[in-house]
Amino acid sequence: MAGSSEAAPRRRxxxxxxxxxxxxxxxxxxxxxxxxxxxxxxxxxxxxxxxxPGGAVERGDPAFAVAFEMRADVMARLARHxxxxxxxxLSWAAIRETWEETGLLLGAAGRIDDRLTxxxxxxxxxxxxxxxxxxxxxIARAVTPTHSPIRFNTRFxxxxxxxxxxxxxxxxxxxDIDWHPAADALERDDLMGVTRFVLGEARRNxxxxxxxxxxxxxxxxxxxxxxxxxxxx
Numbered sequence: 001m002a003g004s005s006e007a008a009p010r011r012r013x014x015x016x017x018x019x020x021x022x023x024x025x026x027x028x029x030x031x032x033x034x035x036x037x038x039x040x041x042x043x044x045x046x047x048x049x050x051x052x053p054g055g056a057v058e059r060g061d062p063a064f065a066v067a068f069e070m071r072a073d074v075m076a077r078l079a080r081h082x083x084x085x086x087x088x089x090l091s092w093a094a095i096r097e098t099w100e101e102t103g104l105l106l107g108a109a110g111r112i113d114d115r116l117t118x119x120x121x122x123x124x125x126x127x128x129x130x131x132x133x134x135x136x137x138x139i140a141r142a143v144t145p146t147h148s149p150i151r152f153n154t155r156f157x158x159x160x161x162x163x164x165x166x167x168x169x170x171x172x173x174x175x176d177i178d179w180h181p182a183a184d185a186l187e188r189d190d191l192m193g194v195t196r197f198v199l200g201e202a203r204r205n206x207x208x209x210x211x212x213x214x215x216x217x218x219x220x221x222x223x224x225x226x227x228x229x230x231x232x233x
Contacts, residue, residue: 016143016151018086020094021054022106023139023202024161025182032206034182034199035161037102037174038190045150049190052198053101053174056152057086057093064116065092070133076214077138078155080233091133094157096120102177103169106159108132127165135159140201141233142194142221158202197221197230 025032036050065088078087095106099120107129112121124131136157144151161179168177182203186196201219210216217232 013147014149014151016153018057018082018090018093019055019152019154020057020090020097021052021154021156021198022094022098022136023052023156023158023198024098024104024106024164025158025202025206026161026179029207029209032182032203033161033179034185034202035102035104035177036180036185037170037177040172040175045152046192049192049195050176050185050188051174051192051195052156053098054094054154054156055097055101055173057089058096060118061093061096062086062089064118064121065089065131065133067113067116068092068131068133070136071212073212073214073216074136074138077216077218081141088133090155091136091157092131094136094155095131095133098164099123099166101171101173103166103171104164105129105166106132106135106164108135123166129165132163135163137205138218139205140198140219140221142198145223156198156201158205193228194221 024035027033038050039046039048041048062085070088070091075084075087078090099105105124105127107124110130112125112130136159138155139158140156142154170177182199185191186199219230220233221230
């Protein structure tokens with residue numbers, strides 16, 4: 001009511017959805033290329049900026065992913081924040097979203113159980129491949145700020161883009177998909193801070209090739225009272 005001295009109730013922040021994103025790098029250690037695509041201007045989340053392929057975990061991802069193996073150290077680091085079933089679901093989501101948004105398949109020779117059906121799964125089957133969760137390394141995590149009406153708790157993975165199959169195709173999710181020198185990409189004005197942060201972590205991982213370590217801390221980007229912070233967890 002006008003003139004009321006009562007403060008309006010504070011809205012509770014949206015609960016962040018589990019999500020996964022895949023950074024594909026290829027080429028020499030000291031100067032790799034990175035795959036980026038532009039979000040459509042009409043997108044509800046991060047419109048018009050260049051990003052890695054990725055998206056939210058879907059309902060069927062945990063059941064689909066359970067059949068595939070991943071690196072033990074990656075599993076241990078992911079499971080610290082959600083358990084092994086969620087860890088596999090996140091890994092598969094990164095691979096699935098990459099195919100859905102770019103047409104590229106991160107796979108290895110193998111087959112998928114006929115009982116496991118989804119469009120991405122059928123694409124792997126048609127190519128004579130199975131999803132290669134073991135090709136992923138887990139490098140960073142980011143949580144969308146509390147003021148955003150759409151929030152994600154995103155785990156970022158890196159993999160060798162020289163080993164993907166398929167051909168790049170534009171989709172309703174990403175436009176202008178292409179490979180860019182990573183050093184140049186870091187200087188782009190149309191790169192969000194979270195994308196720049198993760199690309200920096202991916203470049204370090206690509207250059208250093210760290211040994212498998214289940215205890216490796218994962219840098220996590222978040223905001224607290226409007227202040228950007230990065231903590232290793």
